[in-house]
Amino acid sequence: MSDEQSFTLDGRRIPFQNGQTVMQAALEAGVYIPHLCFNPEFTPHGSCRVCLVKVNNRMQAACTTPAADGQTVQSETEELREIRRGILQMLFVEGNHVCPACEKSGACQLQAVAYYTGMLAPHFKHFYPRRPVDASHPEAVIDFNRCILCELCVRASRDVDGKNIFAVEGRGIQAHLVVNTPSGQLGATGFSLHDKAAQVCPTGSILTKHRGYDIPIGQRLYDRKPINVVGDVAQLPDRQGGRRHD
Amino acid sequence: MIEPRLKIATCSLAGCFGCHMSLLDLDERLFDLAERVELDRSPLTDIKELGECDVGLIEGGVCNAENVHVLMEFRARCKILVAIGACALNGGVPAMRNQYDLKECLEESYVRGMGLVNAQIPSDPEIPLLLNKVHPIHEVVKIDYSLPGCPPSADTIWTFINELLSGQAIVLSYRQIHYD
Structure with a gap:
């Protein structure tokens, strides 16, 4: 057995490090959980509630819930x-x-x-x-x-x-x-x-x-393409139609 | 035996007829549609009296008393009522006047407008009275299906009508759902 800590998200194994939230670990593993007030560069806020998931059958915001070994997390269910x-x-x-x-x-x-x-x-x-x-x-x-x-x-x-x-x-x-x-x-x-x-x-x-219509509708x-494929507008550079310019 | 064709009625309330243009954008698919449905009251037929229909397609929100009347008539006579387009769903661009009092809007157009002679707010009894606010249609009657878009594309409308007519669950692809 490996020492690596992990939880399952919709049946998929997601590894994490101590201190990471469910959202951060999912993001790192490339699994999308819908969110609005969460941005990986900032302290989680937990206000929009769009990232609601079921952690061991309890509704929690994925962006503020610490990941824990062996958790069962559900996200893409019809209920959620x-x-x-x-x-x-x-x-x-x-x-x-x-x-x-x-x-x-x-x-x-x-x-x-x-x-x-x-x-x-x-x-x-x-x-x-x-x-x-x-x-x-x-x-x-x-x-x-x-x-x-x-x-x-x-x-x-x-x-x-x-x-x-x-x-x-x-x-x-x-x-x-x-x-x-x-x-x-x-x-x-x-x-x-x-x-x-x-x-x-x-x-x-x-x-x-x-610059409102530089890129046509x-x-x-x-x-x-949907956001789970494209990524967040705040994370994508200006030249790709995002808002970020470093 | 030839199956009776389904009866469809359409109307544009506080809309711009863009959704009806999108319906016409079905192009040659309109021939196919014409074989399967019969149009009742609609801007496309000019029938004035609404009969008993299977499906009613509503474009636009409600901005005046006549809109409310027509919408309630559609609800009473259509088995399935469908909200089509941004205005029907959330008021759309006409609802941007909700940021102002009705009086301010009327004065801006009819009293302070440029080049007006004998400026006055219209009060002819034949002109339907405006509501204080523009509302989406689900705030007035029960809606069975909603198709977003400004306008929804012909493809979206086609998928919807096709699946509805064949009794399938309506499944729109990602690119068929947009709000603009």
Whole structure:
């Protein structure tokens, strides 16, 4: 018997090292578990719940559950797919996600994960919240209508860029993304397109100006192949249609 | 014995007729379809009165009182009601007016619009009253199937109709599901 620690994910053996989460070990083994607020470069957040899996028959978020030897993890079951679809539907109706009018459509992780789980319709009653668009910055736009509160920009700006530009204000249904300046305007901050925070948004909330349709609709990241094959938009370089530029 | 053809009705509520264009995009497959179904009320037939139908295809969300009336009539007379396209599913582009009060929208168009003479908000009783907000159709009636897309491609519509007519479970491929 080998000393290597492992768990099974949908019957497949996944090795891991101490301290790794179920998500990290699966990712390393090349097995996709749908996720939105998880990004391998950041401390797990566990807020979007899309990575829900069953660990020894208990529902847990794969991104925050430590891997343990001998665990049985289920991910691609119809039960979990249905829950994930429900979570995604709630994310869609809570904001204003008008895909046909969004520059990010086709290279949007929220959309791609919804395609992957087979979400056909939003099912729930739409909130149609009234949220602003901030175009005060010369190079970037923030469309708060599309924010899903994953806090990746908050984490990137605080932990990598050291600028602390973004924060989430309010609780529960009142929670919303804010820009840390007295005016609340992005243009009044030191935000730059080279910031990590400009590269991690999984939706079309933080956009680069003047480049919206450089890649035509139909030829974008997730237009032809699903996200489990293509990978996350934040991890793929600019030249491949992703958001990353090192 | 010749099997009776299934009756299909279609309508465009608060939509742009793009989904109907996508249906016409079936091209030569339309001949095949015409042998298997009979079109009832539809912008393509100009039949005004909706009869008892097997399938109703709805494009667009609801933005006015007439939309609600038509939608409820479709629900009452169609065994299977299908939401087609982004507007029917989530309000789509017309629902972007939900960011404003109805009054603001009307004033922007009819009072402050450029080049208007005797500017006034239309109030002819023949014009259906606008709803305060645009809604997807599932918020008004029960929907049996949803086909996303702006518009759903002809291939998506074809797969759907074909599988529905032959009584199979509807399975769309990855490239047949998109929201834009």
